Amino acid sequence: MQIEQQKHRRIKIEKNTRPVLITTICFLNFIGIAALVPLLFFDILTDTVFWHPIFIGFSAIVGFFCTIGFWRMKRIAVYVYSTFFIINQIILKVFNEWNLISFVLLSVVIILLWRHIKDMG
Numbered sequence: 001m002q003i004e005q006q007k008h009r010r011i012k013i014e015k016n017t018r019p020v021l022i023t024t025i026c027f028l029n030f031i032g033i034a035a036l037v038p039l040l041f042f043d044i045l046t047d048t049v050f051w052h053p054i055f056i057g058f059s060a061i062v063g064f065f066c067t068i069g070f071w072r073m074k075r076i077a078v079y080v081y082s083t084f085f086i087i088n089q090i091i092l093k094v095f096n097e098w099n100l101i102s103f104v105l106l107s108v109v110i111i112l113l114w115r116h117i118k119d120m121g
Helices: 001-018 020-041 054-071 074-094 101-114
Strands: none
Touching: 020 054, 020 101, 054 074, 074 101
């Protein structure tokens, strides 16, 4: 009986642990979002098209909530983040704002998140 309880506890502990990679992604996302928010209040974004600050703000909000979802190991956060990434890339391409470096970096993050989807609830 005790052996079964110990196995059950060990499995429960292993299930609830967040992989270091997910923790790192969350940490970097929070830093990126924190760096992005002040840009909304500077003229650097208003010198471009009128919708750019709104788009950046909306992206920061979606990124924030998805990052909380990653931290809590929720699959829905990966689904939303992946979908928003695709929509974001289409919008950026249509308005000639697309960036290869951003595309590659976020693609790598999404691939890494999908590799851990089975660990999420």
